[in-house]
Amino acid sequence: MVKAGILGGGQLGRMLLQEAANLPVETYVMELDADCPAAHLCHHFVEGNTRNYDEVLAFGRQVEVITIEIESVNVDALETLEQEGKKVVPAPSVMRIIQNKIRQKQFYRENGIPSPDFVVTHSLQDLHNHKHLLPAVHKIGEGGYDGRGVQILESEEHLHLGFDAPALLETKVDIFREISLIVAVGSGGEMVLYPPVEMVFDPYLNLLDYQLCPADISPQVMWKVEAIGVKLAKALGSAGIFAIEMLIDNDGDVWVNETAPRVHNSGHHTIEAHITSQYEMLWRIMLGYPLGSTALLQSSALINLIGAPGHSGDAAYIGIEKLLAMENVYVHVYGKSQTKPGRKMGHITILGSDRLTLLLKGKQVKEQISVQAKP
Amino acid sequence: MVKAGILGGGQLGRMLLQEAANLPVETYVMELDADCPAAHLCHHFVEGNTRNYDEVLAFGRQVEVITIEIESVNVDALETLEQEGKKVVPAPSVMRIIQNKIRQKQFYRENGIPSPDFVVTHSLQDLHNHKHLLPAVHKIGEGGYDGRGVQILESEEHLHLGFDAPALLETKVDIFREISLIVAVGSGGEMVLYPPVEMVFDPYLNLLDYQLCPADISPQVMWKVEAIGVKLAKALGSAGIFAIEMLIDNDGDVWVNETAPRVHNSGHHTIEAHITSQYEMLWRIMLGYPLGSTALLQSSALINLIGAPGHSGDAAYIGIEKLLAMENVYVHVYGKSQTKPGRKMGHITILGSDRLTLLLKGKQVKEQISVQAKP
Numbered sequence: 001m002v003k004a005g006i007l008g009g010g011q012l013g014r015m016l017l018q019e020a021a022n023l024p025v026e027t028y029v030m031e032l033d034a035d036c037p038a039a040h041l042c043h044h045f046v047e048g049n050t051r052n053y054d055e056v057l058a059f060g061r062q063v064e065v066i067t068i069e070i071e072s073v074n075v076d077a078l079e080t081l082e083q084e085g086k087k088v089v090p091a092p093s094v095m096r097i098i099q100n101k102i103r104q105k106q107f108y109r110e111n112g113i114p115s116p117d118f119v120v121t122h123s124l125q126d127l128h129n130h131k132h133l134l135p136a137v138h139k140i141g142e143g144g145y146d147g148r149g150v151q152i153l154e155s156e157e158h159l160h161l162g163f164d165a166p167a168l169l170e171t172k173v174d175i176f177r178e179i180s181l182i183v184a185v186g187s188g189g190e191m192v193l194y195p196p197v198e199m200v201f202d203p204y205l206n207l208l209d210y211q212l213c214p215a216d217i218s219p220q221v222m223w224k225v226e227a228i229g230v231k232l233a234k235a236l237g238s239a240g241i242f243a244i245e246m247l248i249d250n251d252g253d254v255w256v257n258e259t260a261p262r263v264h265n266s267g268h269h270t271i272e273a274h275i276t277s278q279y280e281m282l283w284r285i286m287l288g289y290p291l292g293s294t295a296l297l298q299s300s301a302l303i304n305l306i307g308a309p310g311h312s313g314d315a316a317y318i319g320i321e322k323l324l325a326m327e328n329v330y331v332h333v334y335g336k337s338q339t340k341p342g343r344k345m346g347h348i349t350i351l352g353s354d355r356l357t358l359l360l361k362g363k364q365v366k367e368q369i370s371v372q373a374k375p
Numbered sequence: 376m377v378k379a380g381i382l383g384g385g386q387l388g389r390m391l392l393q394e395a396a397n398l399p400v401e402t403y404v405m406e407l408d409a410d411c412p413a414a415h416l417c418h419h420f421v422e423g424n425t426r427n428y429d430e431v432l433a434f435g436r437q438v439e440v441i442t443i444e445i446e447s448v449n450v451d452a453l454e455t456l457e458q459e460g461k462k463v464v465p466a467p468s469v470m471r472i473i474q475n476k477i478r479q480k481q482f483y484r485e486n487g488i489p490s491p492d493f494v495v496t497h498s499l500q501d502l503h504n505h506k507h508l509l510p511a512v513h514k515i516g517e518g519g520y521d522g523r524g525v526q527i528l529e530s531e532e533h534l535h536l537g538f539d540a541p542a543l544l545e546t547k548v549d550i551f552r553e554i555s556l557i558v559a560v561g562s563g564g565e566m567v568l569y570p571p572v573e574m575v576f577d578p579y580l581n582l583l584d585y586q587l588c589p590a591d592i593s594p595q596v597m598w599k600v601e602a603i604g605v606k607l608a609k610a611l612g613s614a615g616i617f618a619i620e621m622l623i624d625n626d627g628d629v630w631v632n633e634t635a636p637r638v639h640n641s642g643h644h645t646i647e648a649h650i651t652s653q654y655e656m657l658w659r660i661m662l663g664y665p666l667g668s669t670a671l672l673q674s675s676a677l678i679n680l681i682g683a684p685g686h687s688g689d690a691a692y693i694g695i696e697k698l699l700a701m702e703n704v705y706v707h708v709y710g711k712s713q714t715k716p717g718r719k720m721g722h723i724t725i726l727g728s729d730r731l732t733l734l735l736k737g738k739q740v741k742e743q744i745s746v747q748a749k750p
Contacts (some may be wrong), residue, residue, distance in 0.1 A: 001710070018393045021416060022693055022707045040418040041396060117422065275702065290700040297672075317399055326667040332397045335376070 001026040002287055006038070007050040008070035010264050011334040011344065015040030015271070016069065019279040025287060030059045030300055037334045038069075038070050053077045058254040065286045067240075068262055071099055087187075090240030090261040097236075097364040098261050101168055108256055113228060113233045116247070124164035126314050133169055141166040150267040170332055173255055177248040179215045181225055181268035183233045184241050184281045186291050191233060192281075194274065194294045195303075196225055196246075200359070209304035210241035212355060213269055214296065217248065224254045232256065241282050243267060243371055265304070269349050272330050273300035298351040301358040303365055305332075305346035306341040313373030317338035317346075322368040328352060329365060345371045377662055380438035381413070383427040383445035386709040386719065387638050388413030390646070391444065394654040397592050400428055400643045400662060405434045412709045414623035414721070435461055442615075442659045442721040443637055443721060445616050446474055461471045462562075464661050465615030465636040469483075477516040483631055486610040488603060490631045491546040491622070499539035506531055508544055516541040548630055552623040554590045556600055559616050559656045561666050566608060567656075569669045570676075571600055571621075571647065572641050575734070584679035587730060589671065592623065599629040608633065617656050619713055642678070644724050648675035648707050673726040676733040678740055679723035682714040688748030690714035692721075697743040703727060704740060720746045 001024045006013050017038055018026050022352030027042040032049055033237070039045045044062075048055040050070065050121035060066050065087040066078070076090040086268055097107045106117040110304050121127040134156065137293075140149035140163045151161045152172070178201075182194040198215035217225065236242065236259075243264030245257040267278035276284070276292025284292055307315075315336060333346040348365050352358045376399045381388050386405030394415055395402050402417040414420045417435075423430040425445065440462040451466040472482045483490040487574065491512075496502040502513070507656035513749055514536045515524035526536045527547065532728050537544075539700070553576075557569040573590035592600065604619055611617065611634075618639030620632040635724035650660070651667025660669055682690075690711060698704050708721040723740050727733045 001712070014396055014662075017416075019391050021389055021710065022705075023706050024695070025474065026708065027415075040402075041416055043415040049651070172549050181712070190377075282698060289696050292699065293702050295702075298654075315399070321664050324659060324667065327668050333399045335396065337376070 001085065002065060002318045003028065003063040004231075004286055005030065005066040006042070006058060007056065007059075007066065007068045007073045008044075009033065009036035009038035010069060011037050011346075014041060015268070015279050015332075016067075016263065016282065017041035019277060020283060023283055023287065025283065027091045027179035028059065028063050030055070035337060037336060052064065057081065065089065065151055067248040067286060068095070069156045071095065071260070071262070075099065076203045085287070089238075089282070090236070090242070094236050094238040094240070094261050098259055100141050100164060101139050101144065101258070105170075106167055106257065107235070108232075111232070113232050113235065113256050114254060116173050117266075118168045118170045119169050121162070121169050124160075124162055127159060127167070127169065130169050131159060133171070134158075135172050136173050137168075137170040138162045138213070139170060141168070141169045144373060162197055162317075163167070173247045173249050175247050176250045176341065177212075177215065177217060178257075179217065179225065179246050179248065180264065180296075181229045181244045181246060182267045182270075182278055183229050183244065183265065184285065184291055184294070185233050185239050186285055187239045187288060190291055191230065192291050193226055193229055194267065194270060194278070194296050195296050196271070199266075206308075209368075211269070211304055212265060212358060213273060213300050213302070216355065218252070220253060221248055221252050224252075227234045228254055228256060235273060236254035236261070239285050241285070245367070265347075267299040268332070268347050269302045270294075271332075272349050273298055273351060297356070299353060299358060301350040301352070301362045303350070303362055304344055305348060305369065305371055307341050307343040308370050308372050312340045313338065315345060316372050316374045318372050319368040323348060323365060326361070326365070329361070339371050339373055342355070377440060378403065378438040379661055380405065380434060381417070382431065382434075382440040382441070382448045384408065384411035384413035384420075384444045386412050386721075387446060387707060389416060389446035389705075390643070390654050391442075391638065391657065392416035392484060394652065395658060397655070398658055400658065400660065403434065403672050405419070405430070412711060419721060425449065432456065434659050435463075440464065440737045442657065442661060443470070446470065446635070446637070450474065462661070464613075464657070465611070465617075466613035466623045469613040469615070470634050473634055474520065475516050476514050476633070477541060480543055480545075482610070483607075488513065488605070488610065488631050489629060491548050493543045493545045496542050499535075500535055502534060502542075502544065505544050506534060508546070510535075510547050512543075512545040512547050516543070516544045523740060532685050548622045550622050551625045551627075552590065552592060553632075554592065554600065554605045554621050554623065556619045556621060557616060557639065557642045557645075557653055557701070558604050558619065559653070559660065559666055559669070560608050560611075560614050561660055562663060564615045565666055566605065567666050567669050568601055568604055569642065569645060569653070570671050571597070572644070574641075584587050584681055585741075586644070586677045587733060588648060588675050591730065592659075593627070596623055596627050596629060602666075603629055603631060607634065611636070614660050616642075616653055616660070617671045633643065640719075640722075643707070643722050644675040644677045645669075646668070646707075647724050648673055648726060674728060674730070674733060676725040676727070676737045678723045678737055679719055680708070680723060680744065680746055682718035682720055683715050683745050683747050684716045686746070686748040687715045688713065690720060691747050691749045692744065693747050694744040698723060698740060701736070701740070704736070714746050715746055
């Protein structure tokens with residue numbers, strides 16, 4: 001069996017390991033929290049800091065191939081491992097570009113990838129020099145995650161909300177659709193694209209943390225989306241799974257917002273809705289097998305199961321039995337013992353044939369489940 | 376999270392644990408072999424003997440609900456656990472009936488379940504008293520497994536092949552079809568049936584260890600199959616998954632061959648081909664959730680991946696990359712480090728729309744993969 005390591009032990013690691021059990025692979029996971037979602041599903045769990053050079057190096061030397069499920073990892077160590085002949089997916093050079101949002105934007109600019117225009121601001125003081133560019137989006141260069149490190153600055157009164165660190169000041173796009181395109185690249189450069197997914201923000205149905213696949217976009221926009229995805233993946237020049245978030249404006253122009261070089265929240269639905277899931281696909285890439293088919297079996301909706309506001313403590317999944325009584329509804333709980341407001345605790349995939357059914361079933365699902373703390 | 380225990384750590388346990396990771400459950404596995412397929416996929420692995428009273432009792436006292444993935448377990452200990460208020464699925468009383476083939480047959484007779492006629496033979500000497508019943512099938516009462524403990528006695532010259540222990544001498548059925556029906560029974564007695572699966576023995580295509588779903592049987596036979604399945608599951612009177620092997624003769628009569636009170640090899644295809652897999656279904660039963668839908672998404676073929684003759688040692692999956700290049704072919708490797716001739720090393724599920732396509736694709740699959748020992 002091939003020895004394979006994953007840096008990070010969250011839900012993405014968990015789902016990678018569920019899939020690994022179908023293939024001849026011996027799994028290693030490194031993560032600080034020994035109670036993390038992936039800890040009990042691997043052959044070898046290593047309690048360690050994925051940002052520490054020595055720890056990542058020692059971990060990587062035990063395995064033949066290594067990947068990430070989080071981006072805050074020690075890229076220097078991964079570069080050393082690559083030089084020592086280990087297969088690292090994605091390439092450390094790509095992680096280095098993506099880890100820093102300023103480098104990532106500069107990469108888009110240098111490679112002709114359409115992305116909202118930007119200037120670099122070095123401090124809060126420097127930000128004031130660019131106030132004529134407002135309204136704009138301010139994004140911290142390093143350390144942002146899951147919505148943190150991004151601030152919309154509508155006008156001068158908001159300037160104090162900006163970051164006093166190297167950051168991007170980006171043109172605000174008038175968003176018509178927000179989508180995610182997942183591209184899988186094999187070790188030989190072969191490439192397959194999943195159908196893009198659409199993020200739904202429906203205030204009437206209160207549908208946040210909700211996505212639909214396939215995205216509702218015109219064939220013309222689809223061509224641009226796919227062309228940009230292929231161009232970006234080629235420019236990165238690395239094997240791996242790349243989740244590319246794109247913004248589509250009212251003119252039908254397509255802008256790359258950001259890229260994750262790993263399996264991604266926007267690909268959870270591929271477990272049930274596509275022939276090859278993103279998780280199986282990453283194993284195929286890591287183990288040198290042929291890429292799988294990305295064909296869609298059914299349309300799908302995905303709802304993130306988020307810790308309810310006001311609830312911190314031992315997690316209870318109130319209403320889970322109601323979801324399990326619904327046909328074509330697939331529940332994924334991540335096994336985190338503690339819930340807190342806004343924490344990703346699981347997700348629900350709904351299969352269906354048409355958009356309206358999926359939207360309404362999604363509303364039902366949201367109404368029936370709540371992750372709360374045990375009293 | 377509910378604490379749940381599994382006795383046995385083979386591939387059935389492995390697939391149960393892959394599915395458990397979608398639900399709020401903390402998993403315990405007990406098995407003698409610490410390198411077994413399920414050992415690394417549970418929260419708590421206990422190296423122990425599932426046939427030992429004290430060990431099973433101590434194991435069971437750690438959890439709230441307990442199930443089996445093999446039948447050679449200590450039923451006395453499970454009865455004690457049940458009396459102590461643990462939920463045991465299936466009920467120990469059912470395991471006791473099924474563990475001994477003589478008791479199992481007597482149960483069928485007492486409950487009006489059609490099953491081939493039989494006499495009990497207490498020794499090889501006693502077998503000679505019944506030689507007028509040949510040709511017949513001789514089955515050892517306890518300890519048979521996976522084809523062992525069953526002997527076809529065509530004529531008197533074969534009598535010496537019989538078992539010198541309590542055994543059944545059964546009428547030999549002229550088999551037209553051999554099928555398996557999986558019935559799921561919830562804690563409240565609610566019941567759902569999977570579409571029956573057909574075992575294929577095609578000497579022309581060399582298709583052994585091969586099954587198709589749905590089985591090719593007439594509506595009239597289907598009614599009998601389902602009626603017998605429901606009657607048997609009701610008579611057993613226990614929650615759980617029951618895989619009922621049935622023989623259909625040339626007159627369209629249906630005979631129960633034997634029942635397994637657990638997830639079963641003949642249900643592997645439900646992972647991809649049905650809305651709710653047998654593994655998810657067992658968790659729903661154990662955790663007190665509603666039963667899931669057994670509806671078929673697509674027709675399927677299942678091929679067992681068996682250790683090649685003449686090969687013992689570290690397993691290599693020769694040709695696995697060819698299977699992964701085929702569309703609608705799903706590979707499951709059980710992670711056993713050692714192969715030996717005839718050992719179950721994995722399975723392949725093929726999805727398709729018609730029987731002929733599935734048969735021919737099955738032939739291709741069989742030709743391309745071989746589990747051998749590394750040189």
